[in-house]
Amino acid sequence: MTKSTSLSTDANNRSVNRTGFLEIENLCKSYSTADGGKFVVLDGINLSVGENEFICVIGHSGCGKSTLLKMVAGLEKPTSGSVQLEGKEIRKPGAERMMVFQQYSLLPWLTVKENIRLAVDEVLKNASRAEKISIVNEHLAMVNLTAAADKYPDEISGGMKQRVGIARALAIRPKMLLMDEPFGALDALTRGKLQQQVLHIWEHQRQAVMMITHDVDEALYMSDRIILMTNGPHAKIGEILDVPFKHPRDRQALRNSHEYFELRNHALNFLDEYFNQDE
Incomplete structure (x- = not known):
């Protein structure tokens, strides 16, 4: 299910160029520990995001999802590697990248x-x-x-x-919207309504979106691709799932489709595999 092509066609037959907009190359992030060692959060992240693409990043707590988002926002600096937007390295926050927190x-x-x-x-x-x-x-x-x-x-x-x-x-x-579990603090009913509203806005006002979530159903409903992270420390991108459903999306129709459940089960099995490794 993972695709590595940089130029593809999405479900609306719209050409999506995933090179030249947001480019994350060999990104590593580590912190010094009290004993003089290093704690490596992210280790070798490579990802391209198109200028009108909606991606979700999923992984267990501690896998560096929010740290990755903060480096794209310019709120944290990489230990090594680079994050570039339209060919310019991100070194600090900027108005072309706006953050929505939980x-x-x-x-x-x-x-x-x-x-x-x-x-x-x-x-x-x-x-x-x-x-x-x-x-x-x-x-x-x-x-x-x-x-x-x-x-x-x-x-x-x-x-x-x-x-x-x-x-x-x-x-x-902004050219890019960054969201760190923006619906996480909401009740289920409000969360669903706001997911629908944000997706409707994005469908009519396209821009790049990177959203952190713990919710596989949320990611399948909203995103073009799902970035599945391995556990930390030394977290990496374990797999990238293309979400093939057309926009605008009908939540009920998605849930009644066989392909939806295949993708959902694949993502959950990936997360379960890494969850069980902690035990």
Whole structure:
């Protein structure tokens, strides 16, 4: 099920060039230990991501998923190897890569609208006041939060807070959206609704997305490819699964398909194999 080709055609017959956008080459990350040794988290990661591709990274706790995402975000530096976006090495955070965390990271003294406007003011400095207002309102509507625009974070639900974070990230028009288990703190019903909403936004406003998740069903529903990580330390990419289903996706139809269950069982068997190695 793993494919290594850099140029392919996705389920919508859209050419996906996986070279030249995000390139991760021979990436290693280690930390010094108290006894003078080294703890190797990631060891030899190689991955190409297309400019409009949605990928999910799955693995057991401690396999370096979030560390990998932080290096793409520029929040951590590789010990060796490189991470390049459009041929330029990533050395620090940048507005072309926006992060959505599991925790909402909203400023409690600002309203929903003001939290989004703050990011727009910081990044889109040359936009006029009218343009900024239009961008904020557009993205509030995109995540169905227009009615909550003047509420404060403590006045809205967890799902709404996460929608604010997503709208804030998208409002500055990044080339790549990075999400670290963005639905992990939500109840099952809210989680499902927000998965659907984020996927709908991405289907109409394509960009590269790298999302960390522990949920195989979530990855199959949302992504073009699933990156399966081996256990840490010395974690590597164990396998890459292509997800062949067309967009837009119907969750119920997917779950009724034989291919869905084949992919699901394959991913779960991979994870079970590494889980049992810990015992």
